[in-house]
Amino acid sequence: MAPLSRRLIHAALSVGLSLLAVIAMAFAGAVVADAQRHVRPAAQEPTDLPTNRLSSSGAIVVAVVLGSSGTVGSDVLAPYEVFASSPDFSVYTIAARAVPAAVDGAEAGGLDGRKATSHWSRLGALKRSHPQVQWMGGRRFVQDGRTTTTAGVTSGIPGALKVLEDLAGTAEAERVGRLMNYPGWQGAAAAQIPDQSFAASDIPVGLNALLPWFRPTIAVGLFNVVGERRGLRVP
Numbered sequence: 001m002a003p004l005s006r007r008l009i010h011a012a013l014s015v016g017l018s019l020l021a022v023i024a025m026a027f028a029g030a031v032v033a034d035a036q037r038h039v040r041p042a043a044q045e046p047t048d049l050p051t052n053r054l055s056s057s058g059a060i061v062v063a064v065v066l067g068s069s070g071t072v073g074s075d076v077l078a079p080y081e082v083f084a085s086s087p088d089f090s091v092y093t094i095a096a097r098a099v100p101a102a103v104d105g106a107e108a109g110g111l112d113g114r115k116a117t118s119h120w121s122r123l124g125a126l127k128r129s130h131p132q133v134q135w136m137g138g139r140r141f142v143q144d145g146r147t148t149t150t151a152g153v154t155s156g157i158p159g160a161l162k163v164l165e166d167l168a169g170t171a172e173a174e175r176v177g178r179l180m181n182y183p184g185w186q187g188a189a190a191a192q193i194p195d196q197s198f199a200a201s202d203i204p205v206g207l208n209a210l211l212p213w214f215r216p217t218i219a220v221g222l223f224n225v226v227g228e229r230r231g232l233r234v235p
Helices: 003-037 073-084 120-129 153-168 170-179 187-191 200-210
Strands: 060-065 089-094 141-144 147-150
Touching: 060 073, 073 089, 073 153, 089 153, 141 153, 147 153, 153 170
Parallel strands: 060 089
Antiparallel strands: 141 147
């Protein structure tokens, strides 16, 4: 075999092995990341949390329900802060433990037969796993009767503001929207978002999911005055 041919074969093998190693690492990282999302909180509860109290004495009670299998903090704190910013509401967090979390919401069947939305990157999988739900894209939130779902991340803010508008009126929703520094909130107009896809700016997010090793683990205790706008206190 000619030297050039051997070099080409060696180069092709090297590239192939490198790609195989990257694919194996990405697969292992995805498995680990998924497992970490479902880790239950530690058995030891924090001991230095302040005493819980209502956000206000408002007549409309809001309960933010949390599970115990991993969460995105903004999915909880953003809507909590929207309602807690209005004196018309008394806001609770409800959970079995002091450091709760939540991941899956469609599993209970409460959305069957309804229109709903979720984060754009999850809609394809949700349409396959839950075809009984009418999944809709391109919207920050979707209302079907008394059920409101949001597209994740900061979409919880306009979704919560729309529910607040339904319960407390447009003027109060607009006041809270200004207080939250949410730009240009105007009810139905805030629901529209462009169809999205992955871009170069999402590379760090992908790497964080595929390379989960050695990431720190923190616990967030939920009590009054905790919020994204005011800052978090991490026990």
